[in-house]
Amino acid sequence: MSNAQQFDTRPQGEIPVESPLAYSMQRSGAPKAKAGTKVTMRERPFLGQLTLRGGAIVLDEALREVVGLGLPGEPLGLVQDQAGERSIQWISPDEWLLIVPGGEEFDIERRLREALGDAHFAISNVGGGQTVLELEGEAASEVLKKSVAYDVHPRHFSVGKGVTTVFAKATVILRRPSEERWELVVRRSFADYTYRWLLDAGEEFDIAVEN
């Protein structure tokens, strides 16, 4: 056993919960779609997020058993289940990000720890520390070009790819789960900056925010 302490951070009762963008949307607004809207932003808050560290082979086996999804086969890879609800993204040679529906993460971590047994690994719950922003629409890649240094051209950034990259003066994890949709995994404390930046950069495309 890994002899680490697992801690379920989710309360049992009905407790008010605030996404990292709760204040930002209130303060900076959440523009509605207009006729000319070419890009739409959406937060997917409260997802379960686990950082997995360890050897690829053991993690892959354990993940197949517990989540039913193996590690992406190559660097910068992103895999997801049929419904697109669970995904695993390569972050670095011994690091992956597992995102699952909120509430599943504690049980998944427990079962992964069991499955991994004596192997050397680490699992850290990071769900409170980052949120997922989606960008969708014909101008999404234009907004990204204003924001990230990485090349988002379809020849270079195909579906099923994900990178950690510079976003304005912060960093984001940028991934492309489908042709029309981009996901930005944003650190909580930088979420407001990212949100305001995207509103500003998206202004010329009449960016809309959906909740």
Next chain:
Amino acid sequence: MTSNAQQPNRLSQGGRIDRSRKLSFTFNGTRYQGHPGDTLASALLANGVDIVNRSFKYSRPRGIVAAGAAEPNGIVQLGSTEAGQVPNVRATQQALYEGLTARSTNGWPNVQRDLMGLIGKLGGQFMPPGFYYKTFMAPASMWLTYEKYIRKAAGLGRSPNENDPDIYDHRHQHCDVLVVGAGPAGLSAALAAGRAGARVMLVDEQEEMGGSLLSSRENIDDAPATSWVEKTLEELSELEHVTLLPRTTANGYHDHNFVTLHERCTEHLSDLAPSANGRRQVRARLHRVRAGQVVLASGAHERPLVYGGNDVPGNMVASAISTYVRRYGVAPGKRLVLSTSNDHGYRAALDWLEAGREVAAIADARQNPDGELVEQARSKGIRIIAGSAVIEARGEKRVSAAKVAKIDIAGFKVAGPVEELACDTIASSGGFSPVVHLASHTGSRPTWNDDILGFVPSPVKGMTPAGGAHGVYALDKVLEDGVAAGSAAGEACGFSAASVSQPNVKNLREGAAVALYQVPHLKATLRGPKQFVDMQNDVSSAAIEVATREGFESIEHVKRYTALGFGTDQGKLGNINGMAIAARCLGRTIPEVGTTVFRPNYTPVSFGAIVGRHCGELFDPERYTAMHQWHVENGAEFEDVGQWKRPWYFPRKVNGKTETMHEAVSRECSAVREKVGILDASTLGKIDIQGPDAREFLGRVYTNKWAKLAPGRVRYGLMCKDDGMVFDDGTTSCLAENHFLMTTSTGGAATVMEWLEIWHQTEWPELDVYFNSVTDHWATMTVTGPEARKLMSELTDIDLDKDSFKFMDWREGNVAGVPARVFRISFTGELAYEINVQANYAMHVWKKLFAHGDKYGLTPYGTETMHVLRAEKGFIIAGQDTDGSVTPEDLGMHWAIGYDKPNSWIGKRALTRPDTKRTDRKQMVGLKPKDPSVVLEEGAQIVFDPKHAIPMPMKGHVTSSYYSPTLQSGFALAVVKGGHQMMGDTVYLPMADGQVHEAEIVSPIFLDPKGERQNV
């Protein structure tokens, strides 16, 4: 304001302007009219405006000389409103729009009657190069006075005094092939690379793409060249992976094919960006391009000849004449004399003649000019004077005549009688200089090519020059060269070349050119009329000769001594001529003299474009904690800690008056010492450490021991760099045998994380341990003060008994219904609980604490109070009380050093050096001012003998200093040489205002030295 609706120099037909529409504009207070398609320069010339400026140094009247980026004189201040002021705009590059307002940048009181000109004229001979250095530098104290007047007399415009209301943008771009310049070579290259399937960006600085073809006499495929341009652009715009960027200048070419582009999105429409569909529009954009390959098709600048009076308005480079006639439908004069060293210049005379104007003569420096263009001129009856040149232009505010004479180039002398030809316009051509500026930005020095009498780019990895920039000038060859460059660039990116058929272009037989730069005069250079080399910086051939006589032999020195090619000009027209003159004076060849280095940017870039949207509230990220909204709503003043916004203090309104910081901090301090306070400590860095070797790893990165820390316990740790100097501190908790949670300082979080990874990855990869940042996952609130336990007991199921949940223990349980880890650690010296919950639930917990805390006097406090409270306890802040030169022993923290740990640890070796064992090192002590009302200045120097003669030996300095409401006195932490052995001694702090403060050296622990308050 006077009005002048006439356009006396406008031709009745021809050009790419829209005569059906008129645009009015104002220049120096006079209103004029032009047409869509005009530049400000072409419109001014159409209106017969000869003088557009006064020169920088001598204040001579100057007119438009060129038609593009190389223009040295037509530099204007643009803007009809204060906020819309733009300095440094070249009239030749500025599209005309309705209401455009421009002024000359020089000339006082105005360009027509210029007082400075009088001084320039009288004083000209007394203003040699280096004049300002020599005349005004002494005494140094007077420079500020001189400068005020010199700046008034000379300058290149001014910045606006109001905020810019416009928005700007950046784009990160990536492409396979970046083609710079959309003339014949660039268009062909883009077509070749684009058809091959490459991602192509084609950028061009002008209003319209097409480059020289927009004013070309030649046909392509038996039709005017412009129809080929249109056809090519149409195909390019239909190619999916090709991006066309007009009005976009490639301004900087940096390492690894990183090119910066400046796109002017609305500056052809109005001063300030007009709104579109009720939305603000981006005014200008900076593109940051990473290109696989660069095709440099930036063309060539025509070199003017350097002859006497060549700056009198009416002197122009020959190709500019063609451009104004053919592209803008403007013939800026009546009677032309052309002075040329080559065939290309003849086009100007032919175009001039076809515009219905008179050509007085062509002075051709060659003995036997015989190319096809020469034949055409002859057949039209133009007088050609072989072996001659214009040696001097006559006239003051406009050319009135040209003095033409036979010249002996090799002997550098006039070889025949002087003939004076009446004319109002003199065109000159000394051949072309490839625009090598961008290639030079990479550090590559251009290579002299004797065949074309010009510098061409030297090889740059990933760059292919094409067309004019490559020294290829004949149109058919240029088109070929473009296709070859585009295909090669595409292939280098993995795209096999597509077929591009060579359009049908008549090959013109060309006579050889002759090398002519400075034209000899009857008088020696230093005595003859001024021959200008760099008109923007007012550098003459005489100045260069003087520079070489004064011993400046390196061209870089000549440049700096004379200002040749300085500033925004970057030597576009003058540099090669200047080098040729330096070469003549030094008796060397041009390649021996070499070139100066061209630097970015090629033409000026607006600050707005450089800044993009990184301004105002987006200038830098603001990091917020989960409780940020509460802090805002409760009136917190914020302090920037790294990028975090932390509450600094929470001023209250008392009797309608807002507390000062001092009042608020006193109240907050007392609340913590007497009742209970709460701090948002979420910003502290938190690193989750897992693995069987986690404990061993901690033992190696911290100075103290970790072998025996049991699960459920917390320990303070000190981290040193390998030089033994403290760089961060914090507590680390043992969560399980192989699992630890490390905290770092707010500002040090990322650095510590990197530090751990570096040591793990490079030095100890054999240790099985992983680090993950969980800073943002947890929100942390510190509840501290004598009433903390009572408050906590109302909200948690954790057993708070002082014997089961002791100081430096942590426990898990629920707080306000939310799972929490609670740590009994204290940065205030009081009973304290640090509650950690998942950040999304933090606001709920925070508010619940207040709902229950009111009756205990729960008071939110900020970083200032935190600083006071921790300093009273002598707790250091890494980075405030340490500065990278302080060891743990200097801090008196011997208890936190495990010299006897079984393995070595970072800093151990350095801490055993004699230097770190010295007893006279600066050591941490407390300072108690003798006058309790004094709060010493942080950074104040400490001396032992205030009567010592200056310079006094400085013995230490104050690192932290506050007023303590608990001690009712100012107090400070300081580092003092040998301070640990000086308890009770008096030291002195002389201040800048002459006061000398006295203070006693005391223990840095001012309050509760035994720690009884935190252990309750």
